[in-house]
Amino acid sequence: MAKSQLKDFNKDLSEWFTDVVLKAELADYAPVKGCMVIRPYGYALWEGIQSFLDKLIKEKGVQNAYFPLFIPMHYLQKEKEHIAGFSPQLAIVTIGGGEKLSENLAVRPTSETIMYDMYKKWTNSWRDLPILINQWCNIVRWEKRTYLFLRTSEFLWQEGHCAHLTHEESMNMVLWALDAYEKTYNDLLAMYGIKGVKSDSEKFAGAGRTYSFECLMPNGKALQSATSHDLGQNFSKSFDWTVQDKNKEKIFPWQNSWGLSTRAIGGLIMAHGDQNGLVFPPNIAPIQVVIVPIPNHKLAPIKSQELKDQLKNKFRVQLDQVDDETTGFKFNKWELKGVPLRIEVGDRDLASSSVIIHRRDTGEKITVALADLEVKIRDLLSDVQNNLFTKHKKFTEEHTFTVSSYDEFKKIMTTTRGFIKAHWCEDSDCENEIKKDTKATTRCLPLDSKEEKGKCIRCGKDSHHRWLFALSY
């Protein structure tokens, strides 16, 4: 558990990532290729995300439900772009109860088709809209190259699926979801990011438009951190689903879907981590404060237990009672696990009625009088949360480059990398060529981007906006 055991954070983030995920016991490889086991310390992060986001979802009036894992193949085939997009990634059940099935079943790669068939069954008129439904579930998309949390053949997510009478109402929900994701990243995970609309080639299979929240990782790669899709009437038309409006005319409902997955945990780990391991923002940290009695100090164990009893209903506290580890080993262990604050309880400090608090994010050690402990912890947790967000925002801004030549673009992509703001003609061939040349893809057109006349960075054709480019996960 010595610090040197972790792979080099700056040299190879992906090796460090796998190393820290396994050593901090967040997850492990499953015996099935491409799947992972989310261990309790990692699952607690998902529970934290669920609890935060589910509250926002319910406040918006969206209700949770549960739809089947299996989707008959002919359902997936109803929307042509949809099946084309997902068919290479399907896991398919061909045998059930000992018999070959008459129709193969796909394990859901997303639930649009199975849900909308039911929506059609449940609705007749404008009175039955909007439908505001979300589900928390597992999803399977077969992957050749996998990566713990970031890309696994099975993952967990929530998928919201709403249907409305008008496009305007549906768009309101699309953007609400994007804001809810931004809030979750900013306020819970202390991560900064950019909201924007995806290019046609990067949008969801079956969507009219896809919106995403993009975060920059320390290696200059972008992580698409959540998406919200304006499905238009694509699915309602494919399913021949109409409802009668107030004028007794048949209309095809306007739909949207939006999702955030366990991938968010991958982003969280990378965004804040360092050479010593994980660094968790207090709002999401499964353990906010760890109390470590200094080994072989006489008064430390009893006082530590008292402190735990005092703090346990106010913070998420753990007391380290393992009895055969050195001080250094214990400190490294909890730093690896990313616990925001460590209270070091030693006899010398106790003699002056104080303890030392160590901040995981800055490494600072602060002597705190026992009388002030609760207030100080509360302040420090709030400081750490803010500091991590500010730091990630600053990093992102410092690695966002506005470029005006293709050479400059290429140079950034071979050095620091990062977000590149560049003019693009919005032609997908040109987008492909840029990807071939530089590995960068369009991440999004930021929602706050202003109209600005320019020339496409590659082909020189007219452009009206600067798009955001990056190498992506």
Add this chain to the structure above:
Amino acid sequence: MAKSQLKDFNKDLSEWFTDVVLKAELADYAPVKGCMVIRPYGYALWEGIQSFLDKLIKEKGVQNAYFPLFIPMHYLQKEKEHIAGFSPQLAIVTIGGGEKLSENLAVRPTSETIMYDMYKKWTNSWRDLPILINQWCNIVRWEKRTYLFLRTSEFLWQEGHCAHLTHEESMNMVLWALDAYEKTYNDLLAMYGIKGVKSDSEKFAGAGRTYSFECLMPNGKALQSATSHDLGQNFSKSFDWTVQDKNKEKIFPWQNSWGLSTRAIGGLIMAHGDQNGLVFPPNIAPIQVVIVPIPNHKLAPIKSQELKDQLKNKFRVQLDQVDDETTGFKFNKWELKGVPLRIEVGDRDLASSSVIIHRRDTGEKITVALADLEVKIRDLLSDVQNNLFTKHKKFTEEHTFTVSSYDEFKKIMTTTRGFIKAHWCEDSDCENEIKKDTKATTRCLPLDSKEEKGKCIRCGKDSHHRWLFALSY
């Protein structure tokens, strides 16, 4: 939505059940045979159960985690009774990412085998035990004859899986889980039931002993409502999983697993329902209080909104604002949905600063002064909760028969049915014959049963306990 629309509760409970599940919008049939869609009003019940039980689980120190959906076939085959029990019910993935898989994958019918393989990987010594893990997930067991909530090919559940150094510690967890289930049924779902141990032929495939909580339904059939398994060392031996104990001896860990599923919702619906529809205990009811302004009364709508605002942070309240339904239609609609209390807001009562509260469980109407409203609602909700539990307990006791002859046994099974307490020789052939003759199976040997000498009801051999028999779901 008229009352007469529901199938006859007393004549055919199963027809009534399907009818009420569909009409109250708890669930619907999915396009995949044997699967169901849990609609928001039904899913809210599951969220209530999750929230109650998850708290108990966490208080016990058990942590949530997530293991893969897919289990390689050779894992399932490691424990012989286990694979024999589950193989007829498997859904099997044979194609992934467009290619035939080299080893077929079972969609988890339960997670013992995939979890214990990881447990083996994670442990070396006694320091690594106990392992206390639970997961909330979906499960697939292919069923030929299905029944909404009670038996579906896919269902939701929690499965706790713990491993310990000693059998005593493991048994402590087995019985703790059984108590947690009893508490969930009693305190949340207002259902009475019997805890006991299953006979060998009724135990879980791979368990040493299975304990269950059995509830009696209004048609005299028993519902196995949750189970907790003492797995002994069966799985650790099959997986060749040992850890070093304090004396540096290798020992096989002692294991247990325990689960409660969406089947509980089926029990809840039947246990309390009546000819008018669902009757929900307030602690689990998604809506505890519905406010219905009497149509065409002038002051009712404004006052109703005020009442909602007053009550909404204290109770789960809904205001019925639909404007083109009659009073009778509205009342029936909310009775069908099982809402415990209905507040009828009419101008005449408002003139004397009061409203009428209708109790779903008894049908009583009570005039309540607005000034006393909150206190009265709190008292009534508590009354309803207690009344429903008492009623279900009384029903169960009145339908529990201690019999001393096989004729008496058979007569009960062809008339009222119910729980039958009878001596049995504990021979499985005899158990089979009783099932053939009467359709009754052993439900359990109640934990509180006292040793009592007698003769087997069927074969006359010596018996030391009265077992609980019933026709079961």
